[in-house]
Amino acid sequence: MQNQKEILQYEAMLYIEPYMDQQTEEINKRDLLNMCIDRIKAYQKVNQLFSQLEENDQQKDPLKQKELHSKAIKLYNEYSCYEGKDKFWIDDNAAHFFLELAYSESDEKINEFIKYQRHLFQIRCEAQLENEQTNERLLKIYKKLLGDNEITKISKQEWDEDIPKQLRLPNQVDQSNKLGNYVILGTGKSQLRNFNNVNTYLKFFKTPFYNVLHSVSSIHTFLKNGFAYIYEDELKNCLLDVFLGKMRKRMQANQYKFQYEELMKNDEIVKMFKKIQQTDSGMLSQKLQNFEQDSLNALTVRQQSKDHFPLCMEYLIDRLEVNHHLKHSGRQQIQLFFKSAGMKVNEAIKYMKMQFQQKISEQDFNKNYLYNIRHNYGLEGKRENYQCYSCSYNMKQNPGNDEYHGCPIKNFNSDVLEKYLKSKSYEETDIKKIIELKKGNHFQLACTEIWHLKNKGNQTGLIIDNPIVFYRESLNHHKKVQLKIETEEPAH
């Protein structure tokens, strides 16, 4: 080994490039491919593990999260991609970097890879920083990633002068709150905490806002003049975004690099990439594969929606057929569902046109909506192979006025949900059960319950993490039942 630099586990994860050039020659291509394939398998298993648990549960219960993490670590170890001795980190870097290349091809692939990587990194990060008393190690990693000047501790003076201790509204004259009791700063959950200690400022850091995007967009951090002021425990979460952000940029840049184009001319490498991708799509529950089918078309949408669609899509269809219009987010959600469900593009266009035309002319439809549908089907612009939005994405939505996208089970208030289910003629007791699940924040369980009601059947272990799973499983179930009926009929 030429490189005598001490390899810290954690930094090895972050600093891939320095090792790449020196070590690739030494790693047998077949070994490399096997390592990559093992990783993909591990990533997917962990990914499934995470998606089975509802987001809310994870956040609320640190014990549960710990359990989840140790399960994940076990999976990673099974495929030897979690930790090991010296040489491991070199292999780890090589495999990771090679996978980055294999997934750089399109934004969609990049997103997929980053989703995988998020779990691994998060778990490694937790483990590494678990017992850290000071923030020195964390800060060191930050500085390595961002450069020395990008993150600084704040001074006493900044603390005193820059930071609002409390904002006061003129009509609130509440003397009991002493000024300075609360400090309005990045404390993780868009809330204030009591910081009375004179030395609190030592635990705050300052960095340009673009280094902590997640905290900024969720309004979790105090901003001034383009700088985010971050409390130490939030800093850990931010690290993940910085790391993944860097990775995304690196991967996106690959697409435009001359070297990448050259690499793609190498048959052997391309074969390896293909092999990796086959492993990936082969493992996934059918949802990422493309297929086309005829049973779902412009004329059958209505009925199929009633029989096989999850509530979120059924609701969109209902609103579309009443209003003859859907706003952008709703159109995206339903069109990508159509695509993933195998509806042909011409049928999707025909159906949307049929609905919209009751309000606007065909010419206006073609002008304003056609491109969007074709784009979603990957026929325009970047020609990406988009997929149906996942449940976790839909649940994060907060539909505004005249918008009907997102997850109705989560977004609706209980009264509205109850009314809607009643209009669908579900039984009182069933509705009650669904509402109870909703109130306990078990939205996906409630959705599974609806699946069982629609299909009048029982399927244990069904996990709906994407509307398309609901649909596919419902279709499959229907086919099985049909088959059963046919085979049970006496032969003539």
Added chain:
Amino acid sequence: MNDQDQIDFYRNLHLYYKHLFPIQMIVDWLSYAKDNQPELKYFSRREFSFERSIDGETFYQRYQQFQNAHGLQKFLLDNKQNDQASTLIKYDIGAVFDKLPKKGEKLKAMEKEIVIDIDMDAYDEVRTCCQGAKICEKCWKFLQVACDILRPALFQDFGLEHILAVYSGRRGIHLWVCDSHIRKSTNEVRSAIIGYLNINIGNADAEEIIREVKQEKIEKLHPSIQRAYFIAQQFFKQIILIDQNSLKIENVKKKILTILKQTKILNPKLEKSIQEINDSSQIWDLICSQDSERLEIAKLQIILMCLYPRLDAHVSTTINHLLKGPFSIHPKTQRVCVPFNLKNSSQFNPLDTPTLPNIIKQLAQLPEELKQRENENKIFPFLGKEIPSLSPYIQLFEDFISKYNKPKIN
């Protein structure tokens, strides 16, 4: 529009692009000369796209690029496309790419201003004076509050300096954020900024109306939300209670009930009264008279639900989104899409903005010799400053550009 109006409109547009459209200023602005050496061909790598009418049909021309003002004007005035008479309706500004934009080539978008877009129809559920694309002086106040709330967030929180505020010509405003580091930002940075500026207001069926407000005490909310509340409440009485009487609207009532229920203020008597009363001030007084620790937070939610800026996030978050540029003519209203002073949005009245027929009339009164150009390689002399109803807006634009390019004194 009847046929004659259509012909006049097209003829006026041609005259407008010839004499009144501030072509050199647009080029100066988008060159950002302070940051870019001429050899980088920064301006030429910018995508322009156009809506053109040929024989009554509308066509889009994407991925156009220009060397300078002369090239751009030549294109704007070109009324022959494939031997057919055509008119250029409007122009859109796109991203700056890594190379000269051309259709079909793999292009990487490098830079683009972040444009914050607010359309009046997003406020339809809380306004009673107009709906849809219509706008009046009363509606404008909603956008004025939006400007007042966004301004400190942009200038103080994000530390931005160069924001060009433009009235879209019909029912909305565009804030072009032009700071150099902002133009270079990735889609992820754009989304984060918009995420910070936006709060999602749920619809009448929603479980939570404003998700960002989960605290029981106002003092514990993020300062930007507190500040927004402080600004919005100064307008609430006039706009919501008096001008619009918004609280009588069915969906607004539903949302108020949801908010009151969540804050545990609602009781059957209050619910019944709110449903029966149709006078906003009375409803508001009734709510304010409730005795609860959470009253203030409920009031905050109601006020922000009515007045918080409703951004069209979609426009801002993608780097290569195309948007109508300043000083376009809005095809439906024929109003000029003019800049306004963000710090003084209350002085701006969208109904006072110049219209195309009007400025063309003023143009006709100017002596012919002013309108001649030296030779074919020059652009036509710019006469916008000679038109009284247009010149103040030109001045604003000019000030914006010169402020941008002024060297910083440290």
